[in-house]
Amino acid sequence: MLETKRPLSECTAFQDTSLVIAPRLLPWYDRHARELPWRKGPQKMRGSGDQRELAVPYHVWLSEIMLQQTTVATVKAYFLKFLAIWPTVEDLAQADLDQVLTAWAGLGYYARARNLHRCAQVVAEELDGIFPDNEAALLKLPGVGPYTAAAIAAIAFDRPAAVVDGNVERVIARFYALQDPLPGVKTEIRTLAAKQTPQERSGDYAQAMMDLGATICTPRNPACVLCPIQAGCLGREKGIAAELPKKAPKKLKPIRRAFAYLFRDEEGSVLLRRRAESGLLGGMVEVPSGSWGEAPEPERDRFLDDLGHWSLLEGQVKHTFTHFHFEISLLQAKVGKDEKEQIAGKVGGSWHVAEEFSGLALPTVMKKILYQAV
DNA sequence: AACTCGGGGAT
């Protein structure tokens, strides 16, 4: 067996011989761990009296929320910005939701920002500003699901929680050559992942698995020759690692179309309004638009039509959301100084010049519309 | 279990 080849002196932390990943993965992590803004260096197993350096729970939580379905490269700048604006969870709890949404703008999945703000308030006001140190309590927090609860417990508190994200799913599916497709095979993956989670250095192990998936065991063209756990990998033995995990086919994205209505005054101000608190782009700022339908031609909005003399602008703005493509045709109308207030009232919005855009909670699709037209 | 919910980088 593989584990019997290790010197006994290195085995004390991994006496359960069913642990075949951690003993090889952690030494690799000690050498190859990525430097990330929210991460402290790997815990070195030094003398017994040595203090382990765990990352700050607030930092771990903030980064994990941002990292949900979002790449490390994208998150870095947002993480540093949030930490600069709100150094502590109490600071974030006291912020206005609109400020949080503005700082989050462009990162996507805006329900995360709303839940982030609510969670900060729960921690600050009900938990004395201290994050729970166990999965069950973490799971109750807004925006914290099974993955994030395990990740915080492991990384911030070194609890032996089974951390299973897309990277870990891929590594486990390949290591055990699991050929059933996701999401059906998820339960089996979680069971195996839990069985491999070590009692020691659990936080490092979790991050090592994710680093491995991100840099070696990649979705395509995995670098098996460089892999620290290549020896026990059934997927590699069978020559099918790159094909795993299998996934159910995805649905085709329909195309939705709409008219965006750009009210402009003589000085270049634009009329913007806030979207409903829930649903797509919830709570974000938008250019008023008609309905977003799937018909071959976009639908005019009777109410907005009557508020100005509209002219169609050249070209269309294209944007792809998670589950549909979006094509926006742009309409523009000049608004006189005397009617600005009245129209703003009817539309339910307010006037803004281009210099103010960066301070507004504008999602990317709305920035595209504004930068094309303004 | 299926669906909603952004945006960008890699290929």
Next chain:
DNA sequence: ATCCCAGAGTT
């Protein structure tokens, strides 16, 4: 173009 990303919440 497609895939996938340190997934969660709702139905």
